[in-house]
Amino acid sequence: MENILNVFAATGRVILNFMAQMGRLAVFAGDAISCCFRPPVYAYLTLQQMQRIGYFSLPVVGLTAFFTGGVMALQIFLGASRYGAEQFVPQVVAIGITRELGPVIAGLMVAGRVASAIAAEIGTMRVTEQIDALTTLSTNPMKYLVAPRLIAAVITMPILVAIADSIGVFGGYVLGTQSLGFNGAIYLKNTIDFLEFDDVSSGLWKAAAFGFIIALLGCYNGFNSKGGAQGVGAATTNAVVSASISILAANYVLTKIFFAD
Amino acid sequence: MAAVPKIEMRGVKKRFGPKVVLDGLDLTLNKGESLVVIGGSGTGKSVMIKCVLGILRPDAGRVLVDGQDVTRMGGRAREKVLRKFGMLFQGSALFDSLPVWENVAFGLIQGHGVKRNKARDIAVEKLAKVGLGPEVANLSPSELSGGMQKRVGLARAIAANPEIIFFDEPTTGLDPIMADVINHLIVNTVRDLGVTTLSITHDMTSARKIANRIAMIYKGKIIWHGPTDQIDKSGNEYVDQFIHGRAEGPIKMEVRG
Numbered sequence: 442m443e444n445i446l447n448v449f450a451a452t453g454r455v456i457l458n459f460m461a462q463m464g465r466l467a468v469f470a471g472d473a474i475s476c477c478f479r480p481p482v483y484a485y486l487t488l489q490q491m492q493r494i495g496y497f498s499l500p501v502v503g504l505t506a507f508f509t510g511g512v513m514a515l516q517i518f519l520g521a522s523r524y525g526a527e528q529f530v531p532q533v534v535a536i537g538i539t540r541e542l543g544p545v546i547a548g549l550m551v552a553g554r555v556a557s558a559i560a561a562e563i564g565t566m567r568v569t570e571q572i573d574a575l576t577t578l579s580t581n582p583m584k585y586l587v588a589p590r591l592i593a594a595v596i597t598m599p600i601l602v603a604i605a606d607s608i609g610v611f612g613g614y615v616l617g618t619q620s621l622g623f624n625g626a627i628y629l630k631n632t633i634d635f636l637e638f639d640d641v642s643s644g645l646w647k648a649a650a651f652g653f654i655i656a657l658l659g660c661y662n663g664f665n666s667k668g669g670a671q672g673v674g675a676a677t678t679n680a681v682v683s684a685s686i687s688i689l690a691a692n693y694v695l696t697k698i699f700f701a702d
Numbered sequence: 703m704a705a706v707p708k709i710e711m712r713g714v715k716k717r718f719g720p721k722v723v724l725d726g727l728d729l730t731l732n733k734g735e736s737l738v739v740i741g742g743s744g745t746g747k748s749v750m751i752k753c754v755l756g757i758l759r760p761d762a763g764r765v766l767v768d769g770q771d772v773t774r775m776g777g778r779a780r781e782k783v784l785r786k787f788g789m790l791f792q793g794s795a796l797f798d799s800l801p802v803w804e805n806v807a808f809g810l811i812q813g814h815g816v817k818r819n820k821a822r823d824i825a826v827e828k829l830a831k832v833g834l835g836p837e838v839a840n841l842s843p844s845e846l847s848g849g850m851q852k853r854v855g856l857a858r859a860i861a862a863n864p865e866i867i868f869f870d871e872p873t874t875g876l877d878p879i880m881a882d883v884i885n886h887l888i889v890n891t892v893r894d895l896g897v898t899t900l901s902i903t904h905d906m907t908s909a910r911k912i913a914n915r916i917a918m919i920y921k922g923k924i925i926w927h928g929p930t931d932q933i934d935k936s937g938n939e940y941v942d943q944f945i946h947g948r949a950e951g952p953i954k955m956e957v958r959g
Contacts, residue, residue: 570795573757577789577868578858579781579813 469661476581476588486589494555494590494656495597499604501554502547506605509542510534510612518621530621531631534613536640540700543606544644545692548651551598552684556659559590560680563663564673572664587664590656598652599645606644643699650695651688658684706769708733708866708898709754714763716749716922723749725922726763731866731900736892738901738913739924740944742953746922747902748792751868754900755787756780767866785813788859788897792871794851796843802829802854803839809862828857831894832887849880853887860891867892869901873908885911906945918944920953 517533563586566572575582610632617623659680666676709731716724723746731737741747752758754765756775765773772783788809796805804811806828807821816824826836832853843851852872859867872888873881885908892899892912903909909916910930917927918941926938933945943951 566797569793570791571797573752573755574789574791574795574797576757577755577784577787578809579784580808581781585812 465665466657466661469664470657472583473587473591473657473660476583477592479584481584483585483589486585487592490589490593491597493558494551494593494652495601498547498551498554498601502550502601502605503608505546505550506538506543506609507612507615509546510538510609510614511616513537513542513609514613514616514621518617527621528631530617530623531613531628532635534617535610535632535636538609538613539606539636539640539644541644541692541696543609544602544647544651545688546609547598547602547605547648548655548688548692549685551594551601551651552655552688553681555594556655556662556680556684557677559656559659560663560666560677561673563660564666564676567664567666568669568673582664587656587660590660591653594652594656595649596652598648598655602644602648603641606641639699643695646699647692647695650691654687654691655684658687705733707731707766708735708768709900710764710766710769711750711754712764712766714750714753714760714765716746716753716758716760723922724753724760724763727919727923729917729924731898733898734896736899736901736912736914737917738903738909738915738930739917739919740904740906740909741902741919742904742944745919747919748870750919751789751870751900751902755784755789755868781813785862786865788862788864788867790852790855790859790867790869790872792874794843794848794855796851796854796858798843801840801842802846805843805854806857806861808858814862824861825857828861829854831860831891832857833883849876849883852876852880852884856884856887856891860895863895864897866898866900869899869903869912871903871905872901872912873903873905881905881908882911888912904944906947 513534514530517530518527521527521529521533563572566586572582572586575585614625614628614632617628618625662676662680662683666672707730709729711727711729714724714727715722727746727750729739729750739747739750749758753760754767756772760773763773764771767783767786770783772780775783796802797808800808803822803825806825807816807818810816810821810824811818822839826839829836829838834850834853834857838846838850838854843854846854869888873884876884888899888901889912899912901909901912910933913930915927916930916933917924918938919925920940926936926941928936933941936942939952943953
């Protein structure tokens with residue numbers, strides 16, 4: 442009997458901890474969002490973060506998008522050829538990249554690159570009392586550290602995904618024309634004619650949401666890191682894992698919202 | 703009518719989970735005073751300072767700065783009160799993404815709206831006050847030794863001419879000579895600026911040098927306070943054990959926190 446009660450107690454503790462964590466994250470998110478709309482605005486810091494989050498992520502996002510586009514073209518060709526529907530490769534690659542894989546692959550790559558960097562930087566500032574020092578120097582750490590990263594991520598992610606979409610489609614084009622025997626002009630015409638505005642815009646809205654998730658969870662885990670190097674390491678891991686899972690979960694919810702009908 | 707204390711803490715309590723850190727702490731810091739709070743590790747010294755600065759919020763009790771209750775103060779009102787303070791952190795807490803001069807000028811630029819060019823000149827002037835030349839201004843904090851980082855931290859603490867300065871373990875981690883240099887700098891700076899200071903330390907040499915009044919914290923309460931020259935005649939066995947650094951006595955070291 443006691444063992445059964447222990448199981449219930451342990452389960453209850455896990456659930457309570459999870460709910461408390463969600464509550465703290467919600468309060469942090471609310472504070473962070475309100476700081477984005479209240480002065481002072483740190484324009485220079487925001488631009489600096491846009492460079493770090495967006496510009497420096499371009500090579501890794503571009504490369505993954507290119508190979509993803511190529512692999513998609515190949516797999517769709519192999520699958521569609523069973524039904525004699527090979528001609529639809531450009532259209533399916535385009536819709537798959539712009540609606541799903543562009544934003545998700547870019548989101549996951551940026552989560553790995555940026556959420557970890559944000560959590561490590563802010564976590565180190567936390568454990569070395571630099572965040573306390575900001576407070577004593579009459580500077581709100583949420584406005585100085587979190588708001589520029591949130592704004593930068595929400596603005597740069599859609600730009601990054603727009604570029605990833607183009608490179609991904611180009612990856613499909615290269616494979617389609619070089620290996621699968623497609624005519625280049627026809628491949629491009631099919632892609633352009635088929636794509637609708639909503640296909641691209643839905644991906645860009647998703648990208649903005651993913652940018653928010655990445656910056657928020659990077660900052661939240663960094664802010665709440667404890668102890669020394671081990672605490673910062675744990676915060677960094679948590680930031681990447683929680684951001685990646687949240688991106689995939691948010692992608693499901695947003696896809697349902699955008700394409701429910 | 704008695705002058706309003708610069709800082710007053712009344713019955714301040716703070717706990718982290720089951721661990722009680724401050725247990726109804728009372729402390730008064732008068733204008734122009736140099737008070738040093740001594741006490742062992744984990745007795746609540748840093749938490750006490752953080753409660754005054756609003757970095758931590760007390761569970762109970764009141765904190766008054768210049769007679770104004772700041773216990774639950776936040777936002778812009780808190781930022782305004784914080785402009786009265788300067789702080790030297792235990793590990794200096796310099797921003798490693800900024801050069802030395804920007805560290806020193808940070809409070810001037812962000813908190814007081816001083817233009818960058820003017821703030822740089824003030825930073826170089828403050829660095830000179832702590833014995834550092836202008837060639838240090840453009841270095842990164844990681845290029846400095848521990849003693850130099852403390853000096854930069856001190857320059858940052860005094861940059862905006864605060865009314866109150868907190869020193870958190872100012873000599874921890876320094877060799878004895880550098881520790882004495884920092885003590886001298888603190889004494890001279892406090893004398894030149896005429897500020898009120900609150901220091902926390904467990905270094906008795908430092909405490910005797912920089913304090914005109916000493917208080918001892920133990921288990922989250924002030925158990926003794928008095929003028930520096932009275933500490934050897936305190937008649938308090940806890941204080942005696944601490945200042946002589948004896949293992950035997952009423953203070954039992956907790957091996958596990």
